[in-house]
């Protein structure tokens with residue numbers, strides 16, 4: 232029996248390791264990269280803790296060397312999705328009744344396993360499967376993944392201890408039940424930490440999931456699933472379903488027990504799922520909770536009081552780290568004419584030193600984009616800019632998919648602030664710059680606010696307090712994560728809870744109390760000590 236009233240202490244963020252040449256973490260990572268590069272693993276479906284093999288196979292390749300297969304996986308069919316839903320519903324009966332601290336302890340153990348024994352393994356799989364350099368893998372698949380576990384446990388304690396008032400004649404309690412049914416977690420290719428967290432946040436609150444991992448992140452996601460099981464996650468609490476998104480989505484949307492969707496990915500996919508829920512709304516036992524973080528058209532906006540070198544650094548890091556494939560990546564910038572000469576010069580200097588290539592060469596800052604569709608999409612924007620009379624490619628612009636899906640960090644300069652690459656999410660290493668007349672600062676802020684349907688992240692660079700105040704007001708709804716004199720990427724769990732609104736999502740702030748609340752179904756319980764025995768009230772007296 233566990234009757235402890237428990238509270239986790241507020242955790243510190245997992246320290247980011249540096250991977251300097253010769254350091255122990257570098258040696259361990261290089262050894263693991265070597266190992267994983269020389270094997271082709273077989274990834275099964277995992278339902279109710281059991282491995283299932285359908286024989287309907289797909290391949291996982293390295294984006295930076297697409298002839299190199301790192302894994303073969305079994306795809307689910309309708310039958311397996313239905314089995315997974317049943318397994319999740321069965322497992323929930325026990326999982327939701329386990330004291331929350333025992334659930335949290337399993338999650339804390341997973342975090343610790345990733346911090347220690349399996350750090351190199353998850354980082355190497357993320358590097359090889361998703362083409363991240365060592366630093367990008369470390370901040371994602373190690374640090375952020377670990378932080379999500381530790382911070383969510385801490386916030387869950389806060390949430391559970393939030394209780395209503397009682398009086399001498401009555402006891403009032405809030406019981407934070409999980410949702411009634413199963414949760415579908417649909418996860419993106421670009422963050423291993425998100426793949427983990429979209430399952431684990433509902434799971435911590437007593438829910439069970441069916442997990443649709445992204446096919447292009449299967450290598451790291453499968454390693455995660457194995458670690459979850461090693462840490463003691465009971466069978467059926469998370470059911471791992473590699474396969475086609477639309478097939479899995481359709482089966483889940485048509486099931487009356489769908490209690491929620493925890494999604495991160497593109498706006499189009501989320502809107503499709505939302506429509507599916509709408510079309511089936513009268514068939515569900517409850518109203519499914521829809522939590523989704525989606526696309527962005529994230530901006531850097533410089534005022535004439537900004538420091539050009541700082542703006543240039545934010546552009547280079549914000550737009551090109553992980554090939555611009557962060558939902559928060561800077562993909563448009565507004566620069567005042569008075570700063571443009573200097574900003575351009577600094578960006579050009581920095582780009583001339585950047586190397587692109589395989590993740591196992593640690594001197595490469597930029598690696599490959601995730602797949603051929605992404606490569607073709609990026610190339611399309613670059614080719615159209617080259618041919619346009621309102622845009623020109625001023626840096627980069629070369630693309631080569633002969634070995635890997637390599638798109639050079641590219642800067643487009645446009646005279647049209649609504650040019651396609653100023654408004655649409657590209658999700659690649661391309662940033663478009665619009666140079667504005669210094670005197671049009673306020674109007675250009677309005678343009679920035681109204682140019683794209685998204686509102687995820689944005690950064691303002693200025694040292695003039697008045698200018699900052701105007702930007703703060705004009706861009707109030709333009710970003711859920713707003714940065715002052717910093718790049719718009721790199722949100723840290725517990726420090727900058729993440730999410731955006733408008734077309735960018737439901738803004739339920741992953742890694743915080745707000746997100747945990749979405750996976751609970753509170754019950755208010757009132758117990759009266761001495762119940763009334765007369766129905767009347769004093770005002771009835773003559």
Ligand code: NAD
Pocket residue numbers: 417418419420421422425443444445446475476477478479480481495496497498500501503504524525526527557558559656658687729730731735736
């Ligand atoms: P995507 O929409 O192509 O895929 C996301 C997931 O949805 C994948 O697992 C995919 O297989 C699945 N899927 C596709 N169709 C489905 C369907 N009909 N039913 C069920 N599942 C389906 O997105 P992606 O390319 O993996 O990720 C990139 C996108 O994610 C970008 O738009 C990016 O901005 C966004 N993103 C947003 C955030 C955020 O926090 N806002 C974070 C990371 C990524």
